[in-house]
Structure formats: structure tokens, C-alpha cells
Amino acid sequence: MDKVILHESQWEQWRERAQREITELVPLVGEAKLExxxxxxxPQMPAKDVVDILIGVEPQRIQLLAQELKAHGYDLEGNFPDHCWLSLPSRQNRQSIIHIVQIDSRRWTRRIAFRDLLRESASARAKYLSIKREAAGSTENWDAYTQSKTQVVNELLSSIGIE
Structure with a gap:
């Protein structure tokens, strides 16, 4: 995997791209929640130029839905019983990453709570951005980048009572 490059915020374009992706996914996912x-x-958060979409479904649908999206051209990168993720158009040229998890599970709740915390708290955004920039400068791939942010993410979530 390639080194992480953070882009200055393109929030309006990213928001529109996410909405287009969600609109395209709705007929494929049926009864599901998409975020x-x-x-x-x-807003105003530098990021990789890759839009993340979270799909929440009943646990028995996680694997089935991952296979259905794979059949529609998504690249199935991670396949675990409680979390699958797919890239579009491919893992070599990601524009979107689709995460499928159990609706209202711990994984779902933490991701939504973290997003909302960053949207609402300037101090949380600043703390997270600092570690994002450090991680992007010191890691060699996406996995290492993600792992190097885990402690700060856990601390920020813990500060609002989310474990």
C-alpha cells in the first residue's frame, strides 16, 4: 500500500462525492443505514482523498452484502464476520471505502461518535489533526497510518464516555 498523503479539506466536494456514492449504494444494500x-x-479537516461510507446491517447480512457488492465491482479488501470493507474502484486506486458492520454495534457507535465529536469540538479536531499529520509523515503505508492514530482515537472517545 502507498504512503498516506493528506489533502487540505475539500469538504464540499467530499460531501457531494459521499452523497453520490450513498445514492448508488441504496438500491444495492436494501434495508441498511448508510453514513x-x-x-x-x-468540515475543514485535512484527509486522504478517499471517502468512507459506513453501512449498518443486521449481523447475518454483513458477509452476504460484502459478496453482493463484490459482484457489483467493489474490491473486497477485508472480510471478517463482524466487519467487511470494500474499495471502489480498487484497492490500488481507492476513491471510496465501504465499511459494512452490524447496525448499532460497538464498531458502528464508535465510528459515528468519533465523526460527530470531530464535527463538534475544535479541540478534538486539533488533537486528532496533529496525530494525523505526524502519522502521515512517519508511516509507510495505510495500515501503519491507521494503527498510529488508534491511541488518540481511543482517548478522544473515552473523553466523551465511549469505550
């Missing part, structure tokens, strides 16, 4: 998450969902 734009990640740094591209936070």
Missing part, C-alpha cells in the same frame, strides 16, 4: 464517516465527513 459518511472519516475525516472527509468533517
Amino acid at each position: 459518511h464517516i472519516g475525516s472527509t465527513s468533517v
Whole structure:
């Protein structure tokens, strides 16, 4: 995987891209909840130029839906019983990452709560942005980048009572 490059906020364009992606996904996912998450969902937050969409479904639908999206051209990158993620158009040229998790699960709740915290709190945004920039400058791939932010994400969520 490539080194992470953070782009200055393009929030309006990212928001519109996420909405187009959600509109295209709705007929494919049926009864599901879809949310734009990640740094591209936070105004004025620098981010990778990749829109993250979270899909919440009943647990028995996670694997099935991942296979259905794969059949529609999404690149299935991660396949676990409680979390699948797919890239579009591919993992080599990501424009979107689609995460499928159980609706209202811990994983769902933490991702929505973190997005909302960053939208609402200037101090949380500043703390997170600092670690994002440090991680982007010191890691060699997306996985290491994500792992290097985990402690700060946990601290910020803990500060609002989310474990």
C-alpha cells in the first residue's frame, strides 16, 4: 500500500462525492443505514482523498452484502464476520471505502461518535489533526497510518464516555 498523503479539506466536494456514492449504494444494500464517516465527513479537516461510507446491517447480512457488492465491482479488501470493507474502484486506486458492520454495534457507535465529536469540538479536531499529520509523515503505508492514530482515537472517545 502507498504512503498516506493528506489533502487540505475539500469538504464540499467530499460531501457531494459521499452523497453520490450513498445514492448508488441504496438500491444495492436494501434495508441498511448508510453514513459518511472519516475525516472527509468533517468540515475543514485535512484527509486522504478517499471517502468512507459506513453501512449498518443486521449481523447475518454483513458477509452476504460484502459478496453482493463484490459482484457489483467493489474490491473486497477485508472480510471478517463482524466487519467487511470494500474499495471502489480498487484497492490500488481507492476513491471510496465501504465499511459494512452490524447496525448499532460497538464498531458502528464508535465510528459515528468519533465523526460527530470531530464535527463538534475544535479541540478534538486539533488533537486528532496533529496525530494525523505526524502519522502521515512517519508511516509507510495505510495500515501503519491507521494503527498510529488508534491511541488518540481511543482517548478522544473515552473523553466523551465511549469505550
